[in-house]
Amino acid sequence: NAGVTQTPKFQVLKTGQSMTLQCAQDMNHNSMYWYRQDPGMGLRLIYYSASEGTTDKGEVPNGYNVSRLNKREFSLRLESAAPSQTSVYFCASSEIPAGVVNEQFFGPGTRLTVL
């Protein structure tokens, strides 16, 4: 039982390059999330997927796209990377029955640097 896995762990991009961050969970959770963590800013929600087939914007969605490929996988794409997207990216998953909010389980993070 691996929990939430993310690839890659580290990535360096040049401005304008594109890349996709992969996330998978094996806990059969319905909901998945992408956050970014910047120094002194805590974690901020980029996009989330409440269930397979749905995605919604979070607090800081500009410059990103997501795909909920199936129940297990939720990818984050940077189409044209900018230095402001240098950050640590965390994927998370949770089981959210109606009216209840359970804890989220986080992946190990991807440290992205955009030059």
Added chain:
Amino acid sequence: AQKVTQAQTEISVVEKEDVTLDCVYETRDTTYYLFWYKQPPSGELVFLIRRNSFDEQNEISGRYSWNFQKSTSSFNFTITASQVVDSAVYFCALSEAGGGADGLTFGKGTHLIIQP
């Protein structure tokens, strides 16, 4: 809109001291959930506790305890007899039940340093 404030950016104490991390939240919902997560130097996020707005009982887990007070919109975290292994960044987070799967709103975190 929901908001979480952790006013203490960094706290440094000597091992075995007690330390309290403050968390103040804002929400318009009557039903909401509060969380604490720990982020050790290795970088992963570790879930510590979840509390819903209808359960104001304080919780104790070993050296950790949490004080939830709706009257002051606070959910403070106390570590008793701190140890070096408690050194980490601690995040308080909030989710409104009406939002369901909308994600967590995090505070900016408190960096706790336990000196030997």
